[in-house]
Amino acid sequence: MVEQLLIERLKQGEESAFKDIVESRQGMVYNTVLGLVQNAEDAEDVTQEVFIKVFESIRQFKGESAFSTWLYRIAVTTSLEFLRKKRRKKRFAFVTGLFGDNNQPAYDPADFVHPGIQLDNRENARMLFQAIKKLPENQRVAFSLHKVDGLSYQEVAQVMETTVAAVESLIHRARQNLKKMLKDHYNENR
Structure with missing residues (x-):
């Protein structure tokens, strides 16, 4: 009100x-x-x-x-x-x-880190944000709104003016793409 x-x-x-x-x-x-x-x-x-x-x-x-x-x-x-x-x-x-x-x-700058990231996670966050930047635009937007801003699938769907199913699909594809992009980085750090 x-x-x-x-x-x-x-x-x-x-x-x-x-x-x-x-x-x-x-x-x-x-x-x-x-x-x-x-x-x-x-x-x-x-x-x-x-x-x-x-x-x-x-x-x-x-x-x-x-x-x-x-x-x-x-x-x-x-x-x-x-x-x-x-x-x-x-x-x-x-x-x-x-x-x-x-x-x-x-x-x-290749060293962007979101200010909310803990110091001990900075390198991983840096790699993640570099990978997010490479995602197709719709995947990047859906993933960022959901994972970084904490919006629900319904809220992301409203912001993007699409369906919840489309948002679920975009986030799933974003995760798959991020997994592929980050696989080498995380294998090296084990």
Whole structure:
């Protein structure tokens, strides 16, 4: 009920309502974005972009799903758009570099570790996040929302606008792909 009043106040253009939504949901959005973009600075920028989109499109929120579902959807979409733009920039920088311009391609840091990971698990987490990054987009989103953000299959299905069965399948395939990718790493560390 409180959230509905907050949303209505935001639809009326009240800045204090926007501030309240940002304060109450910033951590959730940041963690979701961070799990997908895997860079703290980029996650901060994308999180700000998510809240700008929320502010600009709040009137389009009809309440057909939970506000959190709508917010997750915006966070995922904005993160994926950011990653696509980043890949295009890298390709352009690489091609430009081939033709003699001194632009160097930007590389993702290979040592990303989500801040919530225990110190003794950092190396394993680093390998896992590198592998997650290589998953097909839908598998990466479903896996991250379920395993990193802790959403249920039903909640992931709502965010991704698909069925629970499709989410189960995506997560199963993600696990299988991750197993294949990480097999060598874990065999070496036994």
